[in-house]
Amino acid sequence: MFRKFDAGVLLLTKAAVVALLFVMFGATLAGVFFRYVLDDALTWSEEVARYSMVWLSFLGGGLVFREGGHVAVDLLLAHLPSRRLRLAVTLLAQVLVMAVLAVVLWQGVILMARGQYMTTAALRLPMYVPYAALPVGAGLMIYHLLVTGRGLIASDTDDANAPG
Template structure:
């Protein structure tokens, strides 16, 4: 996203928000790279030596779990989650805005509930160890509260833009 025409209150992301999004995306890409290297290495070993790494499947599974939860906020920012936009576009502007407020409120409540549930799962799994890596499963389950906390931050950051226009417009355009 360019800095051209950036003004305070113009609806464009701040430098801190851009850094947050970039850091979030970099972590997701790094996890994807780890997963690709481990899976590629394991497939190569199976093909070349008829043996595999006993921990590779766990690493791939756990990195995928973390990627999903950490990447969900990035998808939310772009309106990439499943949505029913036809109802919003069929409503008069004021009613569409009310619907967007309701959607934001429901999402916020859901994300906060899921942070609590994720924290509970994480606490319950703190004594369980993974089979191959002997990793505390609480580290795996931590993806849920962390991911939903990130979703909450992303939601709050995009809320003004979403309330103005939904996801039907270019995020770099300013709305009256």
């Protein structure tokens, strides 16, 4: 049951990332075309591209979390003498990452509540729509960290190469 749910989360997130990439590309291309070819700027293209990029970054961040693809500085980890110590440092780092993501999620919800009466300049969307990227993205990153058991720290394959 959980595998189907997890596969659904992955499929939905990947589809949203691809769609957002196309929306961002299309809005940017349309903005450039209208401004420089037709000499008549679009009022909405920059805003669509900006908010698509924000959502793309937060949703894509969760997918990168899933694959362990975020930048990691593992110099300390590689020089620790025992596997048990490396595991303890990795666990501590993951707890710290989880705490930061929990704060981002919490503050994102607060920001959404504050933005519910504001609208975007060009599209007149409620500001909670772009602000929702923070709690949704942080929630997905927490989900992927819990499911895979890894985060910004080197993966198990790196442990095999480490001394000790």
